[in-house]
Amino acid sequence: MLGKLSFRNAKRQALNYIIYFITVTISIGLIFSFNFLAFSKDVSELSNQMEYFKQVIVILSIIIAFSIAWLINYTMKFILEKRSKEFAIYQILGIEKKDISSMFVKENIIIGAIALMFGILLGMFLYQVLISIVMNIFKQPYQINIVFSYKALLLTILYFVLIYGIIILKNRKKIKKSKVYELLYSEKQNENHVMRKVKYNKIIFAFSVILLLVSIFVVKYTFSFGSNVSFNLVLIALISLIVGIYLFYISISGFILDFYINNKRRKYKNSNMFLYRNLASKVNTMSITMSTLAVMFVIIIIGLNISMLMNNMLNNEMEILYPFEIMISTTDGDFTKYKEYIKKNSDVVNMHEYKIYTIEQTPLIEALKDTSLRDRKYNKVDNVIKLSDYNKLREMIGYSSVELSNDEIIVNTISTASNYINKYIKENGNYITACNKKYKIKQVEDINLGQLGFNGFVYFFVVNDNEIEFIKENEISSDYLSNNLEYKLVVNTKEKTTQAFYDDLCSYIKTYHFPQVGIYDGIEKEYDVEISLGNVLSRGQRIGETKSFYTIISFSAIYVSLILIMISATLLAIQQLSESEKYKYRYKVLKDLGMDEMDMNKIIFKQIFIYFLLPILIPVLISVPIVLSIGNIFTLAVTYKEIIKNICFVFGIFFLVYSIYFVATDVQFEKNINEEI
Amino acid sequence: MENLLVVDSIQKYYGSKENITKAINDISFSVNSGEFIGIMGASGSGKTTLLNCISTIDNVSSGHIYLENKDITKINDEDIAKFRRENLGFIFQDFNLLDTLTVEENIALILTINKVLQKDIDNKVFELALKLGIDDILNKYPYQISGGQRQRCAVARAIINNPKLILADEPTGALDSKSARQLLDILKEMNEKLKVTILMVTHDPFCASYCNKILFLKDGRIFNKIEKGDKTQKEFYNNILDVLSLLGGDFRDVR
Structure with a gap:
C-alpha cells in the first residue's frame, strides 16, 4: 500500500509541478547532449583545438549541475512545505517516520528516474542536431548515425545521481526530524508576516537607482579607453551593480504600494488594489530570490553578448588577418x-x-x-x-x-x-x-x-x-x-591549406634559425624567432583554429545560458503556481463578489506578467548600455551594427525561452484557480 | 469500571520566559472505558491543546497522561508511531483524508501498516463501510464525494483497527446540520454498541449533547463538569446551555 501511495504521490507531484519536471528533463537532455558532443570522436578530430571543448564543457557542466541542484533543492523545499500536513497525517495515523521518509525517497526516485530517462532520450536527439550544426560550421559532410557515448552517459548520470542523492538525503533527514505539531500547524505559522516593513524605503529605492546609474557610467568610462581596462573600476562597477540590484528589489514593493495603494485615484481604478496588494506582498517576501535572479540575468545577457562579440571578432579578424593562403x-x-x-x-x-x-x-x-x-x-x-x-x-x-x-x-x-x-x-x-x-x-x-x-x-x-x-x-x-x-x-x-600542410611546412623550415636582436622593454635582447611567432601563417590552419574557438565559445555560451534561463523561469513559475492554493481563496472571494471569469483571467495574466517582468526589468535596462560600452574594446573588428544585432539576437533568445515559461505558468495558474471554484 | 485514560495535573506553556502563555494550567481528570466524553470551551480556552497533548501530537510542559497505566508523555520517538496506530484513532474537522488514495484505501491503510492479511482487510473494510453507509463509494477518491461521506470515511479509518481511544476534534465543524446529525448518530452508536471510548472537542452545544459527560474549560482550567446520567438528550442540552451562559465569553448569547 505504501508503495502504491509513493507511486501515486509521484504521479501527482510530477503533474502539479509539470513545469519543474520538464525543466529538469530538458536540463538533463542538454547536459547529456553537450557532454556527448564534447566526447564525440567526430568532433575532437576536427581540429587540434577541439580538445579544449571537452574541458570547457565538463567544467561548465559542473556549474550547471550546481544550478540544477539549486532548483531541485528549492522546489523540494517548497513541495515539502506544501505537503507538511500530509506528512503530519501519516505520522498521526501511526506510520513510522522511517517508512514516511523512505516513501518520500521512493517517490523522488521514481520522478528522478523518469526525468533522467526522458532527458537522455531527448539528449540523444539533441546530439544529432548539435553535431550537424558543428559539422556545418566546419563544412564537413555528416550523416546522422546512431552512436552512443557511455562516457557522456555515465557522466550525466553521475552528475544527476550526485545532485539528486544529496538533496533527497538532506530532505529525508528533515522529515525524520520533523514534529507532527509543527507540520500540522505550519500553514498557520507562515501567515504571521505577510508584509515585512522596510524602513527608509524611499531612500533605499533612490540609493539603488543611483548605484545602478553609477555602475553604468563607471563601465562606460572604464571601457572608453580601449583595451586598457582597469580592474579596480570594473570591480567597483560590479559591486555597485549587484548591491544596486539587491537594494532595488528590496525596496520596490514599498514603491509599488506607494504608487498604487497610497494614491486613491490609482488605487480604485479597475482591479489595481487587489493586483498590487498581491504583488507587493509577494515581491516583498521574494526580494532576495528576485535580486539573485536579476543578477543572474545580467550575467547571462552580458555573457551571451560578449561571447557573440568574440565570435564576431574572430570571424571578422579572420578576413582581415588572412587575405592570402x-x-x-x-x-x-x-x-x-x-x-x-x-x-x-x-x-x-x-x-x-x-x-x-x-x-x-x-x-x-x-x-x-x-x-x-x-x-x-x-x-x-x-x-x-x-x-x-x-x-x-x-x-x-x-x-x-x-x-x-x-x-x-x-x-x-x-x-x-x-x-x-x-x-x-x-x-x-x-x-x-x-x-x-x-x-x-x-x-x-x-x-x-x-x-x-x-x-x-x-x-x-x-x-x-x-x-x-x-x-x-x-x-x-x-x-x-x-x-x-x-x-x-x-x-x-x-x-585550401590545411593544418597538416602548415605543420609540415613548419617542421621543414625549422631546420633554419632566425636569431634576431631587438629592443624590448628598453633592453636589447637576442631572440630565436621561431615560426610559431607568426612569421609563417596559413589561412587554412588559422581558419580551423578560429572555427574551433568559435564553436567552443558559442556552444558553451548557449549551453549555460539556456539552462540558467530555464532554471530561473522555473523558479518563478513554481513560486507562483505553488501559491495558487492561497490565491485560489483570494480569487474565490473576488468571484463571490461578482467578478466574471474573463476579468479574473485578465487579473491573473496581469499578476503573472508583472511578476515575470520585474526580475528582467533591471537586467534589460542596465545590460544594454553596459554591452554597448564593452563593445568599445571590440571596435577593431566589430561594427556598431553588429553589436546592435547581437543585442537583439540575445534578447530574442532570452525572451523566447522566458515567455514560453511565462505562458505555461499563466495557463497552469488559470487552470488551478478555475478548477474548483 | 477501570480508568482507561488518566490525565494527571498537566500544564502546557507557550512562549518565552518573559512572556508565558499558559494554554493548559493544571488539568486533571480521568476517562473510563466506554465513555463518550465531550470537552467544551471558548476559543483559546485550551481544548484543542488538551486534545493534542492526549493524542501525542503535542508535548506537555509538566504532568502525566496515562493510557491503560502507560505514561504516554514518556514514550520515545521510535515507539510513538506504533503507539498511535495501536491505541488511537483520529477524526479531524477537515477530514484529512489522503487524496491520492481511494476511500477504501484510506480506510485500509492502517491495516496494511499493521500487516493484516489481505483477505481480512477486504472483509473488515467492507463490513465497516456497510455499517457506515459508505459501501457504495469505496472506489471513489475523497474529492469525488460529499463532506458528510468524507467524514464517515474518516470515522471508518479511525476505528478500523479497534483503537482504545478515539479523538475527535470538532468533527462536525465542516458539515451541514443534516450530515452533522448523521455523523453524531454514528458516533453514538459506535460508543453504545461497540463500546468505543470517544473524546470529542466541540464548541457546539447540540453536538455536545450526544456525549454522556462534558468537561468545560476556561483559561486552561476545568471550569465545570457535568454528566448526562438519566437525563434525556433535550434536558442535557438545556443543562449544557446553562453552564455555557455561566461560562460567558463566546457563549454569552447562545440562548
Whole structure:
C-alpha cells in the first residue's frame, strides 16, 4: 500500500509541478547532449583545438549541475512545505517516520528516474542536431548515425545521481526530524508576516537607482579607453551593480504600494488594489530570490553578448588577418627554401614577394585617438609599400589596379577604422605629412591586405614607386622586433591549406634559425624567432583554429545560458503556481463578489506578467548600455551594427525561452484557480 | 469500571520566559472505558491543546497522561508511531483524508501498516463501510464525494483497527446540520454498541449533547463538569446551555 501511495504521490507531484519536471528533463537532455558532443570522436578530430571543448564543457557542466541542484533543492523545499500536513497525517495515523521518509525517497526516485530517462532520450536527439550544426560550421559532410557515448552517459548520470542523492538525503533527514505539531500547524505559522516593513524605503529605492546609474557610467568610462581596462573600476562597477540590484528589489514593493495603494485615484481604478496588494506582498517576501535572479540575468545577457562579440571578432579578424593562403615574413628576404617547399607541395595560383618600409609615425594617428584601435599601433611607427606591390596584392585577391601620382598617397585601412580616418580628413584636410613631406591623400581604401600585423598596423600607406628612394632615406628601425621582418611573401594556392600542410611546412623550415636582436622593454635582447611567432601563417590552419574557438565559445555560451534561463523561469513559475492554493481563496472571494471569469483571467495574466517582468526589468535596462560600452574594446573588428544585432539576437533568445515559461505558468495558474471554484 | 485514560495535573506553556502563555494550567481528570466524553470551551480556552497533548501530537510542559497505566508523555520517538496506530484513532474537522488514495484505501491503510492479511482487510473494510453507509463509494477518491461521506470515511479509518481511544476534534465543524446529525448518530452508536471510548472537542452545544459527560474549560482550567446520567438528550442540552451562559465569553448569547 505504501508503495502504491509513493507511486501515486509521484504521479501527482510530477503533474502539479509539470513545469519543474520538464525543466529538469530538458536540463538533463542538454547536459547529456553537450557532454556527448564534447566526447564525440567526430568532433575532437576536427581540429587540434577541439580538445579544449571537452574541458570547457565538463567544467561548465559542473556549474550547471550546481544550478540544477539549486532548483531541485528549492522546489523540494517548497513541495515539502506544501505537503507538511500530509506528512503530519501519516505520522498521526501511526506510520513510522522511517517508512514516511523512505516513501518520500521512493517517490523522488521514481520522478528522478523518469526525468533522467526522458532527458537522455531527448539528449540523444539533441546530439544529432548539435553535431550537424558543428559539422556545418566546419563544412564537413555528416550523416546522422546512431552512436552512443557511455562516457557522456555515465557522466550525466553521475552528475544527476550526485545532485539528486544529496538533496533527497538532506530532505529525508528533515522529515525524520520533523514534529507532527509543527507540520500540522505550519500553514498557520507562515501567515504571521505577510508584509515585512522596510524602513527608509524611499531612500533605499533612490540609493539603488543611483548605484545602478553609477555602475553604468563607471563601465562606460572604464571601457572608453580601449583595451586598457582597469580592474579596480570594473570591480567597483560590479559591486555597485549587484548591491544596486539587491537594494532595488528590496525596496520596490514599498514603491509599488506607494504608487498604487497610497494614491486613491490609482488605487480604485479597475482591479489595481487587489493586483498590487498581491504583488507587493509577494515581491516583498521574494526580494532576495528576485535580486539573485536579476543578477543572474545580467550575467547571462552580458555573457551571451560578449561571447557573440568574440565570435564576431574572430570571424571578422579572420578576413582581415588572412587575405592570402600563405603569408611569410623574414628579415633577410631569402624565400628560396619556402618557395621550394610550397611549389613542391601545393598548386600555386599566384605569389608575390615585396618589402614593407617603416617610417616615423604620421599625424594620422590622431584620427584614432578616442578608439581602442589606437592600441593596435603600439609600436608607434607607420608602414609604407610601393604602388606596384600594392597593385600586385590587389590583383591577387581580385581587385583592379589603381593609379597614383608622385605627391599622392593611398591609406589602406580596415573597415572599422575607415570611418574615423574619413572623419579626420574631413576636419583636417586631405593632406598628410610623412617624412616631412606633404602628400595628398588620394583615397582611403579598406581592402583587407593583412594590415593588422602583417602589413603594418590598422593602416599602411601606398606611394608611387618613384617616391620609394625618398622613403628609404627616411626609413627607421622599429623598436619592436617583428618590424625587422620587413620582407614578405604571399601565396595563393589552388586548394585550401590545411593544418597538416602548415605543420609540415613548419617542421621543414625549422631546420633554419632566425636569431634576431631587438629592443624590448628598453633592453636589447637576442631572440630565436621561431615560426610559431607568426612569421609563417596559413589561412587554412588559422581558419580551423578560429572555427574551433568559435564553436567552443558559442556552444558553451548557449549551453549555460539556456539552462540558467530555464532554471530561473522555473523558479518563478513554481513560486507562483505553488501559491495558487492561497490565491485560489483570494480569487474565490473576488468571484463571490461578482467578478466574471474573463476579468479574473485578465487579473491573473496581469499578476503573472508583472511578476515575470520585474526580475528582467533591471537586467534589460542596465545590460544594454553596459554591452554597448564593452563593445568599445571590440571596435577593431566589430561594427556598431553588429553589436546592435547581437543585442537583439540575445534578447530574442532570452525572451523566447522566458515567455514560453511565462505562458505555461499563466495557463497552469488559470487552470488551478478555475478548477474548483 | 477501570480508568482507561488518566490525565494527571498537566500544564502546557507557550512562549518565552518573559512572556508565558499558559494554554493548559493544571488539568486533571480521568476517562473510563466506554465513555463518550465531550470537552467544551471558548476559543483559546485550551481544548484543542488538551486534545493534542492526549493524542501525542503535542508535548506537555509538566504532568502525566496515562493510557491503560502507560505514561504516554514518556514514550520515545521510535515507539510513538506504533503507539498511535495501536491505541488511537483520529477524526479531524477537515477530514484529512489522503487524496491520492481511494476511500477504501484510506480506510485500509492502517491495516496494511499493521500487516493484516489481505483477505481480512477486504472483509473488515467492507463490513465497516456497510455499517457506515459508505459501501457504495469505496472506489471513489475523497474529492469525488460529499463532506458528510468524507467524514464517515474518516470515522471508518479511525476505528478500523479497534483503537482504545478515539479523538475527535470538532468533527462536525465542516458539515451541514443534516450530515452533522448523521455523523453524531454514528458516533453514538459506535460508543453504545461497540463500546468505543470517544473524546470529542466541540464548541457546539447540540453536538455536545450526544456525549454522556462534558468537561468545560476556561483559561486552561476545568471550569465545570457535568454528566448526562438519566437525563434525556433535550434536558442535557438545556443543562449544557446553562453552564455555557455561566461560562460567558463566546457563549454569552447562545440562548
